[in-house]
Amino acid sequence: MAQYARGSAVAVIRLRNPPVNALSLAVLQALEDGLKKADADPSVKAVMICGENGKFSAGADIRGFSSPKRHGLGLGPIVSLIESCQKPVVAAIEGVALGGGLEVALGCHYRIAHVKARMGLPEVTIGLLPGAEGTQRLPRLIGVPAALDMITTGKHIPATEALKLGLVDEIVEENTIEAAIRLANKVIGQPLGPRRLSLKPVPKLPNMEAFLQEAAVKVKKQARGCLAPELCFQAVRAATETPFAQGVRRERELFQVLLSSGQARALQYAFFAERAVHRWATPTGASWSSAAPQPVRRAAVIGLGTMGRGIVTSLVKANIPVVALEQDLEYLNKGRKAVMLLLEREAVKMEGGAQSLDFHNPARLQFTVDFDLLHDVDLVIEAVFENMALKKEIFHKLSKICKPGALLCTNTSALNIDEIASATSRPQQVIGTHFFSPAHVMRLLEIIYGRHTSPTAIATAMQLAKALKKVGVVVGNCFGFVGNRMMFPYVEQAVFLLEEGSRPEAVDRVVEDFGFKIGPFRMSDLAGLDVGWRSRQGQGLTGPSLPAGTAARQRQGQRYSPLPDLLCEHGRFGQKTARGWYRYERAGGRTATPDPWLHSFLAQYRDTHGIKTRFIDQEEILERCLFSLINEGFAILAEGIASGPEHLDVIYVNGYGWPKHTGGPMFYASIVGLPRVLAKLQKYSEAHPDVPRLRPNAFLKKLVAAGNPPLKDWMSYVSRQSPKL
Numbered sequence: 001m002a003q004y005a006r007g008s009a010v011a012v013i014r015l016r017n018p019p020v021n022a023l024s025l026a027v028l029q030a031l032e033d034g035l036k037k038a039d040a041d042p043s044v045k046a047v048m049i050c051g052e053n054g055k056f057s058a059g060a061d062i063r064g065f066s067s068p069k070r071h072g073l074g075l076g077p078i079v080s081l082i083e084s085c086q087k088p089v090v091a092a093i094e095g096v097a098l099g100g101g102l103e104v105a106l107g108c109h110y111r112i113a114h115v116k117a118r119m120g121l122p123e124v125t126i127g128l129l130p131g132a133e134g135t136q137r138l139p140r141l142i143g144v145p146a147a148l149d150m151i152t153t154g155k156h157i158p159a160t161e162a163l164k165l166g167l168v169d170e171i172v173e174e175n176t177i178e179a180a181i182r183l184a185n186k187v188i189g190q191p192l193g194p195r196r197l198s199l200k201p202v203p204k205l206p207n208m209e210a211f212l213q214e215a216a217v218k219v220k221k222q223a224r225g226c227l228a229p230e231l232c233f234q235a236v237r238a239a240t241e242t243p244f245a246q247g248v249r250r251e252r253e254l255f256q257v258l259l260s261s262g263q264a265r266a267l268q269y270a271f272f273a274e275r276a277v278h279r280w281a282t283p284t285g286a287s288w289s290s291a292a293p294q295p296v297r298r299a300a301v302i303g304l305g306t307m308g309r310g311i312v313t314s315l316v317k318a319n320i321p322v323v324a325l326e327q328d329l330e331y332l333n334k335g336r337k338a339v340m341l342l343l344e345r346e347a348v349k350m351e352g353g354a355q356s357l358d359f360h361n362p363a364r365l366q367f368t369v370d371f372d373l374l375h376d377v378d379l380v381i382e383a384v385f386e387n388m389a390l391k392k393e394i395f396h397k398l399s400k401i402c403k404p405g406a407l408l409c410t411n412t413s414a415l416n417i418d419e420i421a422s423a424t425s426r427p428q429q430v431i432g433t434h435f436f437s438p439a440h441v442m443r444l445l446e447i448i449y450g451r452h453t454s455p456t457a458i459a460t461a462m463q464l465a466k467a468l469k470k471v472g473v474v475v476g477n478c479f480g481f482v483g484n485r486m487m488f489p490y491v492e493q494a495v496f497l498l499e500e501g502s503r504p505e506a507v508d509r510v511v512e513d514f515g516f517k518i519g520p521f522r523m524s525d526l527a528g529l530d531v532g533w534r535s536r537q538g539q540g541l542t543g544p545s546l547p548a549g550t551a552a553r554q555r556q557g558q559r560y561s562p563l564p565d566l567l568c569e570h571g572r573f574g575q576k577t578a579r580g581w582y583r584y585e586r587a588g589g590r591t592a593t594p595d596p597w598l599h600s601f602l603a604q605y606r607d608t609h610g611i612k613t614r615f616i617d618q619e620e621i622l623e624r625c626l627f628s629l630i631n632e633g634f635a636i637l638a639e640g641i642a643s644g645p646e647h648l649d650v651i652y653v654n655g656y657g658w659p660k661h662t663g664g665p666m667f668y669a670s671i672v673g674l675p676r677v678l679a680k681l682q683k684y685s686e687a688h689p690d691v692p693r694l695r696p697n698a699f700l701k702k703l704v705a706a707g708n709p710p711l712k713d714w715m716s717y718v719s720r721q722s723p724k725l
């Protein structure tokens with residue numbers, strides 16, 4: 001709702017719809033009523049619009065977009081109504097003014113913001129465009145380049161930047177409402193024409209056409225198949241080419257296209273999924289609603305390799321003092337240099353508003369090889385080599401040295417949390433905190449509870465994720481947890497496709513065209529092929545411990561591809577050795593070029609093993625890679641390793657580069673239709689009976705037999721007797 005109040009000459013309209021004053025139909029109606037009342041009342045000389053509880057508005061109610069109650073576009077005409085008001089209207093922006101919220105403010109004649117407020121048009125991130133005339137007003141106010149940037153990226157900008165851009169007239173550090181009322185009183189009687197954005201021309205650029213052409217290419221490249229950025233661009237382009245009213249008509253047409261698109265549905269699902277995973281629960285009944293986190297005032301990181309250095313950086317950025325520990329002085333110095341470099345780069349990015357990182361202060365960041373310095377930290381994150389014996393040795397040590405309440409976290413990417421915890425005297429305080437590389441950049445934190453992990457430990461890890469500005473997703477303990485476990489069949493299929501006749505660049509192209517940031521082979525080259533090789537050696541799948549006489553392409557009666565092992569035996573570890581599935585300009589180089597050596601190696605390999613090369617089309621590549629991954633997702637849900645499909649989707653979108661505009665693997669499966677996913681898996685499984693991961697999972701079959709229920713109902717079909725904990 002919106003509350004109308006009149007004090008002296010200024011009428012106040014307060015948007016009210018907790019928690020973020022989203023613009024529901026009721027709010028819009030009350031806003032319209034308030035405006036009409038103020039206009040009609042001769043004693044009212046000016047109007048001030050603000051939001052309840054220190055937040056202007058986060059925009060249209062996103063749940064309303066899929067609601068059957070939606071009655072078309074109501075906001076555009078209301079913004080016009082504000083602008084055409086004969087009395088000055090001032091927006092008092094506190095907290096956030098986003099989407100439709102900012103469009104309301106753009107209709108106002110003046111905008112005043114609190115210094116801590118944030119503004120933006122994030123519609124593009126939920127598959128839409130600012131459909132309440134925002135694509136036409138914003139370029140008129142701040143110019144085309146800045147408007148295009150805000151509208152096509154959806155970024156939120158701080159008030160200080162908004163002031164520089166001319167988006168707001170003034171920023172205040174104290175009471176925004178009082179300042180807005182003062183401003184409203186001051187401008188009574190002043191001409192409103194120059195303040196009406198719809199009447200202003202779009203500021204000209206000397207090279208507008210060239211600028212737009214370049215911008216179009218950039219937007220398309222960044223969109224990676226997502227429709228909304230391109231349509232946002234078209235709407236802004238209309239502002240540069242046509243009068244206001246015509247631009248608004250174009251904006252509405254484009255908005256309608258997006259509103260009815262599957263991508264918008266998927267992105268809105270992803271928005272709520274990311275919030276739903278905050279409300280974690282475990283099959284034993286522990287949950288976010290009853291567990292309280294412990295404070296983390298000081299932390300430690302053990303191991304400053306690829307992951308540890310990023311984790312230290314994340315903690316420093318979150319203002320958590322850190323002790324960073326290495327095994328010896330040589331590694332320590334190497335790690336220190338790497339951490340300092342990362343922090344210096346972060347400090348540069350944070351310049352112009354953000355607090356300084358203060359990382360040269362030993363009270364905030366200390367480097368050591370002495371375990372005794374960890375005696376008083378609240379939390380330790382272990383990031384040493386992926387080796388169970390080493391991890392157990394370290395946890396045993398930590399359990400003796402750390403203070404009783406300290407949380408002991410492991411960054412293992414696949415190992416058993418319970419086994420690691422068994423080396424301590426406090427298994428209830430042992431938990432997996434699985435960061436993704438680069439750890440200071442990637443948003444995902446997979447949080448893995450073991451058999452004995454306490455609810456407090458889970459709540460503390462979730463709180464840590466929030467402090468680090470990451471999305472924490474709580475999952476159960478199994479080999480590879482959720483993310484990597486689903487990744488194994490995907491990568492396995494990609495390699496099998498090479499055996500059968502495809503090439504790395506062909507597989508990567510199909511997966512990248514689908515919208516992945518990076519295909520499976522580029523990804524392996526980036527991560528390092530030696531990582532998986534060592535893990536397979538540890539599992540006895542390759543290397544010296546493999547029993548003599550084992551068939552080259554079989555392990556335990558199942559199909560196995562030795563191709564990645566053979567590449568490693570040739571010293572091809574990926575980017576780090578300038579050779580992997582591709583070749584690179586130098587060791588550590590980033591530009592992947594298809595490698596004729598690899599092509600002839602594959603041809604020889606097929607000859608050696610008598611594999612007949614066949615042409616594999618894009619559909620088969622995509623389906624075998626994605627559906628095998630999704631199939632594993634159903635197994636994970638059935639085992640109770642994750643409490644819902646949203647968890648799997650949030651993990652994939654935030655940790656593995658799955659295209660957000662398809663919602664995530666499980667949402668995508670629901671859109672493709674479970675009967676189709678099942679039929680395709682059945683087909684591929686029949687063609688490859690020695691590949692168990694292509695065999696349709698029983699839970700998937702159950703859902704299909706139950707009539708393909710909507711994703712939100714899937715978990716009600718899980719039999720509760722067998723959660724694997």
Ligand SMILES: CC(C)(COP(=O)(O)OP(=O)(O)OC[C@H]1O[C@@H](n2cnc3c(N)ncnc32)[C@H](O)[C@@H]1OP(=O)(O)O)[C@@H](O)C(=O)NCCC(=O)NCCSC(=O)CC(=O)CCCCCCCCCCCCC(=O)O
Nearest residue numbers: 022024025058059060061062064075099100122131132275
């Ligand atoms: C605002 C945030 C920055 C806050 O972040 P944070 O503090 O971290 O809290 P969160 O956990 O994110 O959010 C708290 C809580 O609020 C929910 N929520 C947030 N924003 C919205 C929203 N816009 N709509 C609905 N609900 C929202 C969130 O889900 C949380 O609740 P929970 O899920 O239960 O935990 C951050 O939240 C944020 O960035 N929000 C999104 C901002 C955004 O994207 N805004 C753009 C919205 S789209 C828009 O404005 C479109 C247009 O401009 C087009 C104009 C067309 C207008 C048509 C009129 C629409 C009529 C709707 C019909 C309604 C039907 C009816 O009334 O019945």
Ligand SMILES: NC(=O)C1=CN([C@@H]2O[C@H](COP(=O)(O)OP(=O)(O)OC[C@H]3O[C@@H](n4cnc5c(N)ncnc54)[C@H](O)[C@@H]3O)[C@@H](O)[C@H]2O)C=CC1
Nearest residue numbers: 303304305306307326327331383384385386411412413437
């Ligand atoms: N590399 C990646 O992309 C990811 C790795 N992980 C996991 O993170 C952990 C670390 O992996 P990386 O950083 O890649 O390894 P890395 O090999 O780059 O670094 C490991 C570091 O641990 C240090 N170390 C070894 N023994 C030690 C000891 N006793 N005391 C102190 N330090 C010691 C080493 O000196 C080395 O610097 C592993 O468990 C790995 O599985 C998790 C997610 C992604």
